[in-house]
Amino acid sequence: MTRKPLKGQHHVSAITANAKENYRFYTEILGMRLVKKSINQDDPSVYHLFYADERGNPGTDLTFFEIPHAGQTYPGTNSITATSLRVPNDAALDYWKTRFTEYGVEYDEITRHSGRATLSFRDFEGQRLILVSDQHDIGVKGGKAWEDSPVPVEHAIYGLGPVTLTVSRPDLTEKVLTSIMGFKETRQYAPLEEGQKPVRVFETGDGGSGAEIHLEERRDLDRERPGRGSVHHVAFRVEDEEDMHKWVEYIKEIGIPNSGFVERYYFRSLYFREPNGILFELATDGPGFEGDESFETLGERLSLPPYFEDQRAEIEAKLKPLDTKQ
Template sequence: MSRKPLKGQHHVSAITANAKENYRFYTEILGMRLVKKSINQDDPSVYHLFYADERGNPGTDLTFFEIPHAGKTYHGTNSITATSLRVPNDKALEYWLNRFEEYKVEHDEMTRHTGRAILPFRDFEGQRLVLVSDEHDNGVSGGSPWKDSPVPVEHAIYGLGPVTLTVSRPELTEKVLTSIMGFRETRQYAPLVEGQKPVRVFETGEGGSGAEIHLEERKDMERERPGRGSVHHVAFRVENEEDMKKWVEHINEIGLPNSGFVERYYFRSLYFREPNGILFELATDGPGFEGDEPFETLGEKLSLPPYFESQRPQIEANLKPLKTSK
C-alpha cells in the first residue's frame, strides 16, 4: 500500500521537574499558548503540558512531561540535543535578543547557521532551544501565532524548526531516516564542535525549516543521561489515521520493533527507537485539541481522554494543582 510522505515535525516532547515554572516560562516569556493541560497517558500521575500556536496546529507543539524528581541531565550522545522554534524573520530575532536580556534568559549570540539566522538559548532547566528565522524559508508552512500572547504577533513563535540528533553511529540513523521514513539528505554544514565531522541535513515532505532533521556525529562523548531539561522524543506528521495504518504495516513488514497503533485521543501514534536509541513517534495531524474543550479556553482545565475520565477523582488527587485559567 502506498503511503504519503511524512510532512515534517509534529511535536517534540521534553522533561520538566517543575510544571508551574515551566508554564510560566513558556507562556509568559516565550509567549506560546498552553493548548492542553493533560496527563502522561503512560503514567497518569504526572502532567503532560502542550505549548503551541493559537490552536495547537500539528508542527507547532512543544510538550512537557512533569517528572518532579527528575535529576540533572548529563549531556551526551544518542540523544536529541537541540529543538528549534520558528519565528517569522531576522528582525524577530532582534526582538527576542532584547527580550531574553530583559527576562535574564540564558542565551548565545545571534549567528547564521546553514543559511538561516538563529538565536540559541536555554530555559530555566537548561533545555537546549534555538530560535530560527524563517526569512528565507520556502518549505512546509508554520502555524498561526496566538493573538493573546504577551509577544507581538509579528515576532511570535509559530512552529517547530529543525531538530538536532547527536549520535555515535550516524550511518544507522541515516538508514532509518532514508530507507524507512523517506527522508532525503539535502546538504551538510560545518561541525558544531571543532574537529568533528560536518552536520548532515535530512528533510521530508515539502522540506524547509519545519521538516528537517540535523544529524550530528560525536564519538568523543558518552551516552546522554536524561533528566530535567532533556528531550524525551520527537514526533513526525502523518496525514491521517488511514495513512497511519499503512505506516504501522510498513514498520511491521520491515521488522522494526514498535508500539503498534496507539490511540492518544488528540492524535493517533506509532513509536519506535532508531538503532542509536532515540525514540521516534509518528503522529496523525488530527483530530486535534478542540474535541474536549472550546478554542477560547484551550488549556485552562485538566483534560482527560474519555478512557481516563472514570479515574478523574484519583488522578486529580495525585496531581499538584496548576492554575492555568485566566
C-alpha cells in the same frame, strides 16, 4: 500499501521537574499558548503540557512531561540535543535578545547555520532551544501565532523548526531516515564544535525548516543521561489515521520493534527507536485539541481522554494544582 510521505515535525516532547515554572516560562516569557493541560497517558500521575501556536496546529507543539524528581541531565550523544522554534524573520531575533536580557534568560549570540539566522538559548532547566528565522524559508508552512500572547505577533514563535539528533553511529540513523522514513539528505553545514564532522541535513515532505532533521556525529562523548531539561522524543506528521495504519503495518513487516497503533485521543501514534536509541513517534495531524475544549478555553482545565474520565477524581488528587486560566 502506498504510504504518503511524512509531512515534517509533529511535536517534540521533553521533561520538566517543575510544571508551574515550566508553564510560566513557556507562556509568559516565550509567549506560546498552553493548548492542552493533560496527563502522561503512560503514567497518569504526572502532567503532560502542550505549548503551541494559537490552537496547537500540527508541527507547532512543544510538550513536557512533568517528572517532579527528575535529576540533572548529563548531555551526551545518542540523544535529541536541540529543538528549534520558528520566528518570522531575522529582525525577530533582535527582539528576542532584548527580551531574554530583560527576563534573565541564558542565550548565545545570533549566528547563521545552514543559511538561516539562529539564536540559541536555554530554559530554566537547561533545555537546549534555538530560535530560527523563517525569513528565507520556502518549505512547509508554520502555524499561526496566538494573538493574545504577551509577545507581539510579528515576533512570535509559531512552529517547530529543525530538530538536532546527535549520534555516535550516523550511518544507522541515516538508513532509518532515508530508507524507511523517506527523508532525503539535502546539504551539510559547518560543525557545531571545531574538529567535528559537518552536520548533515535531511528533509521530508515539502522540506524547509519545519521538515528538517539535523544529524550530528559525536564519537567523543558518552551517551546522554537524561533528566530535567532533556528531550524524550520527536514525533513526525502522518496525514491521517488511514495512513497511520499503513505505517504500522510497514514498520511491523520490516521487523522494527514498535508500539503498534496507539490511541492518544488528540492524535493517533506509533513509536519505535532508531538504532542509536532515540525514540521516534509518528503522529496523525488530527483530530486535534478542540474535541474536549473550545478554542477560547484551550488549556484552562485538566483535559482527560474519555478512557481516563472514570479515574478523574483519583488522578486530580495526585496532581499538584496548576492554575492555567488565561
